[in-house]
Amino acid sequence: MKARIADRWLAVISPLGLLLLWEGLSRAGLLDARFITPPSAIGRTLVALTRTGELPYHVGVSVERIIAGFLLGSIPAVALGLAMGLSRSVRALLMPIVAAIYPIPKIAIYPLIIFYLGIGEASKVSIVALSIFFLVLLNTMAGVLGVDRTYFNIARAYGAQSIDVFTTIAWPGALPSIFTGLKLGMGFALIVIVGAELLGSDAGIGFLIWRSYQIFAIDVMFAGLLVTAVLGWLATITLDWLERRAMPWRTEHK
Amino acid sequence: MLRAADQVGTGLAGIDVAGLSKAYQGRHGPSPALQDVTFAVRAGEFAALIGPSGCGKTTLLHILAGLIEPTAGSVSLPRRHPGRLGTALVFQGASTLPWMTALDNVAYGLRLMGVPARERRERARQHLGQVGLLAFSDAYPHQLSEGMRQRVNIARALATDPAILLMDEPFADLDEQNRLLLQDELLRIWQEDRKTVLFVTHSLDEAIRLSDRVLVMSASPGRITAEVPVPLGRPRDFQVIRQDPAYGALSARLWGELREEVLRASRS
Numbered sequence A: 001m002k003a004r005i006a007d008r009w010l011a012v013i014s015p016l017g018l019l020l021l022w023e024g025l026s027r028a029g030l031l032d033a034r035f036i037t038p039p040s041a042i043g044r045t046l047v048a049l050t051r052t053g054e055l056p057y058h059v060g061v062s063v064e065r066i067i068a069g070f071l072l073g074s075i076p077a078v079a080l081g082l083a084m085g086l087s088r089s090v091r092a093l094l095m096p097i098v099a100a101i102y103p104i105p106k107i108a109i110y111p112l113i114i115f116y117l118g119i120g121e122a123s124k125v126s127i128v129a130l131s132i133f134f135l136v137l138l139n140t141m142a143g144v145l146g147v148d149r150t151y152f153n154i155a156r157a158y159g160a161q162s163i164d165v166f167t168t169i170a171w172p173g174a175l176p177s178i179f180t181g182l183k184l185g186m187g188f189a190l191i192v193i194v195g196a197e198l199l200g201s202d203a204g205i206g207f208l209i210w211r212s213y214q215i216f217a218i219d220v221m222f223a224g225l226l227v228t229a230v231l232g233w234l235a236t237i238t239l240d241w242l243e244r245r246a247m248p249w250r251t252e253h254k
Numbered sequence B: 001m002l003r004a005a006d007q008v009g010t011g012l013a014g015i016d017v018a019g020l021s022k023a024y025q026g027r028h029g030p031s032p033a034l035q036d037v038t039f040a041v042r043a044g045e046f047a048a049l050i051g052p053s054g055c056g057k058t059t060l061l062h063i064l065a066g067l068i069e070p071t072a073g074s075v076s077l078p079r080r081h082p083g084r085l086g087t088a089l090v091f092q093g094a095s096t097l098p099w100m101t102a103l104d105n106v107a108y109g110l111r112l113m114g115v116p117a118r119e120r121r122e123r124a125r126q127h128l129g130q131v132g133l134l135a136f137s138d139a140y141p142h143q144l145s146e147g148m149r150q151r152v153n154i155a156r157a158l159a160t161d162p163a164i165l166l167m168d169e170p171f172a173d174l175d176e177q178n179r180l181l182l183q184d185e186l187l188r189i190w191q192e193d194r195k196t197v198l199f200v201t202h203s204l205d206e207a208i209r210l211s212d213r214v215l216v217m218s219a220s221p222g223r224i225t226a227e228v229p230v231p232l233g234r235p236r237d238f239q240v241i242r243q244d245p246a247y248g249a250l251s252a253r254l255w256g257e258l259r260e261e262v263l264r265a266s267r268s
């Protein structure tokens, strides 16, 4: 417990130290504040952007897209991953397709998606969903395949129907891998949504950064980056929290 | 899935195995694991099964539990009664479900049998109490010791009130003191309702301490090569039977039966 609290402090110290160093170098004139906005100025910009409502609007748009895309991608991925893990024939049927599509950088499909779905929300949500779908799918399948065979035998020996095997063995057994997939997927979701908003969008954090580039508002670009970093961090602790809630039997492992 | 216990019901409460063979599909064609195994365990009898590693003991128990199909031969087990399991198997090695509390682990069989939540909690608590773990109802397996986990596995099997209890080296991973303790507990519980038990073990001492009769299996492919009755009274006190001259004689006899097979197994 003590060690965990210490870890938390250490986790705060390193980013804080970096910001302090940055600010110090800037004040000492070693960093040109016109090109590299010091943290204090980024802070002022953040406050101003929040006052005008611009920042909350763009963040809100991006977060909605991420959450919608995340759910749209991960729920079917988990369902299909469990099916592929449990059934050899489903695996044989789908694995070739999955293996072929998985390595394509999903952002490369984005222009095609815009072509079909337009530049609105549907294309953003779809690209996020697509980019995490395969990650979650493959991790879920690997999770089921990694479950000790004895556990399946226990279920069968005690008379489990297929649905029981699914709910009492495959699902809880694969949960750790499912969460690995979800966390990786969340990272990709952030990368992809900001990328997609840079490429073609009229709202969102990526759009904010891109527009700021066009008007040479460097402080806003830094503010956008900082917000993205914080979003990523929030997503991670949310998923960590969910993971602990979903798997109480593992809480004391770490 | 069809369980062996559903396929043949004789109404008797023992195990009857005749001409049982099992070959696994290997890379170079079928490889025999069991060859013409024939034996019977009477209702209420505690039988031990010993044999060298890899001779097919687990395979035999898995067939009896309905997990795998034999290649040939017949198995006859008691008819299933509603609310009871025909056979309950305590698996070899770690077999508590890590994602369930001790109580849920014990209630697992009952849950699959469709016993209502209230009743199965009650029954599970009773069996958890029987193995002295009531205080650990809400603990997860990783919070328990190896011996406690094995108690949970045994309680899980007993909670289903099986006609036949199959145990696959349940105490193999325990240290000597814990093993003695659990053997004692198992006998005490068994004494209460005298279920039919088939108990696989590597330990000659354990077989003698627990059972009414020891079945000796040959090296792979397994056959039953000897059936040795244990002429020791019950309830048994390990302190006392250790002094009994019959104990030493029995141990020597069993080792005599087993020695050749173990040598054969280690050579192959």
Ligand SMILES: Nc1ncnc2c1ncn2[C@@H]1O[C@H](COP(=O)(O)OP(=O)(O)OP(=O)(O)O)[C@@H](O)[C@H]1O
Binding pocket: B024, B025, B033, B051, B052, B053, B054, B055, B056, B057, B058, B059, B060, B092, B220
């Ligand atoms: N699923 C399987 N597929 C192929 N061969 C198997 C399988 N399970 C067991 N075998 C083989 O069958 C033989 C008997 O195995 P089994 O596990 O029944 O032995 P055992 O007597 O329980 O051994 P131990 O005392 O080490 O637990 C072994 O040669 C083993 O390699």
Ligand SMILES: [Mg+2]
Binding pocket: B057, B058, B059, B092, B168
């Ligand atoms: Mg075995």
